[in-house]
Amino acid sequence: MAHDSHAHDGAHGHTIVPIKVYVVTGIALAVLMLLTVAAAYIDLGSMNAVVAMVIAIIKAGLIVLFFMNVKYSTRLTWIFVASAFFWLFILLGMFLPDYLARDFVHQSDAWTSSPTVPSVLPIDKRVLHGELHGHEDPAPEH
């Protein structure tokens, strides 16, 4: 069978991506990986994390587009793929502003220490009489 130099339709309209694409993508990923490690050892301050994440996103993008053939897929497939990362974006976008903003109101320990509860809660009378066997949790945690 002749070597394919470009993507062509398979037996049922499904694009066959030539193997060369996979090898080149793999090499690009390896280069980006070395870049990630090299950049980690240079002091870029707070940009270190940003650089690392940008490179990781590019690598993930290459894997999705080429290894997972999304670049050669139908628009409907693109929508499904985009939705997955869109929901992830919502997850990140709602969590981070919440936690980052907690410091604004001088309650930086609000979510590392226990919530404020009234110090007097109804105590199970059986505790006072020593009738519980240790595996129940009659009193609230400190």
Place this chain on the structure above:
Amino acid sequence: MAHSSDGLVAHHFEDLEQQTESAVLGMWLFLAQEVMFFGGLFVSYLVYRIKFPDAWATASGALNVWQGGGNTVVLLVSSVTMASSVWCAQTGRQRGLKLGLWLTLILGLTFLVVKYFEYKDKFFHHLIPGANFHWTGPVIGSPTEGQIELFFVLYFIMTGMHALHMIIGAGILIWIMALAYKGYFSPQRYMKVELFGFYWHFVDIVWVFLFPLLYLVQRHG
């Protein structure tokens, strides 16, 4: 359109192309769920990293960049071999398909072996969260031992879930290899290989993010 692939198209699809696309869409729905699953873990990591930067910088130093980086390369190459296996299945190259699947499996198992040595190393350095956790290494900034332990809680959960996905993937891969040896795959019938490839590439993507986030926190002097 004449169905030269009689028996390959389920009755509720118009043609093979529609069946193929719906299989791909179904797989992406599953992967979308996986993205959210790991996404939750990543968000936990992110929140505590922002809260305890000193602990994260300190704890990350205990991880071996050679092992983590080496594993990254191993998975990367395994993705190339897996994608190549799919190409072989699509073009009827039976021997190439089997070779590609074998290489993918061997690389996947290599990853797990390296992971085993990493975990073993953590055990002997008292870095498994729990009663025996004790930090004895250099410290960056002023973290508490509890915060460092928290890093390792997330480290073990995230890499543990990832390793579990690799193990499951290896199991499915062996099944795909068994099918390949039975001559199951052809240019008309290869979707199992392609869809499994999606899963394998996804597990690779998760590691692409895990590696810098866990191993490369403030590595510069």
